[in-house]
Amino acid sequence: MIVWINGAFGSGKTQTAFELHRRLKPSYVYDPEKMGFAMRSMIPPDIAEENFQSYPLWREFNYSMLSYLSDTYQGIIIVPMTITNDQYFDDIIGRLRQDGRIIHHFTLLASKETLLKRLRTRAEGKNSWAAKQIDRCLNSLSDSLFTEHLHTDQMSIQQVAETIASQANLPLEPDSRGSLRRFTDRLMVKLNHIRIK
Secondary structure (H helix, E strand, O other), rough: EEEEEEEEEOOHHHHHHHHHHHHHOOOOEEOOOHHHHHHHHHHHHHHHOHHHHOOOHHHHHHHHHHHHHHHHHHEEEEEOOOOOOOHHHHHHHHHHHOOOEEEEEEEOOOHHHHHHHHHHHHOOOOOOOHHHHHHHHHHHHHOOOOOOOOOOOOOOOHHHHHHHHOOOOOOOOOOOHHHHHHHHHHHHHHHHHHOOO
């Protein structure tokens, strides 16, 4: 089974993914961006695309890799990745579904003000690359293609993860961490996923 967590930058995709990972056994967080960054490093700048999702090879690789993992890994595959283009969505998620693989897709939505506030906690201001994508993401992701929609302005990461698990019928292990451990875990996720655009 695959759980795809979509949403604008700053919506909490990665934190939610690792919250689920900690409480779903076995599970694995799969990051499609890694192939995008690899492709950026291997393609001459004069023919490079601004958005690595524009490369058909990126979409084909992630479709193939997720197909392979779905067929061979016995746990839950959790994918935190923003995808706003209808065609790109169909090239990966649509194909996986057509193949008969179980894939639950959730889009985390929040107001622009909430997203900007969250981005500031990552040291990304209103002129950052991520902040400049907010309007585009919110406009696209509100479409019914990108359901299930979860409005997260008033939700904690724990509540978002528990809502996703409930809707996907996934039993979560109890969270026995104290508040300090929970804070430390989330800080480490944030630090490990700082992206330089």
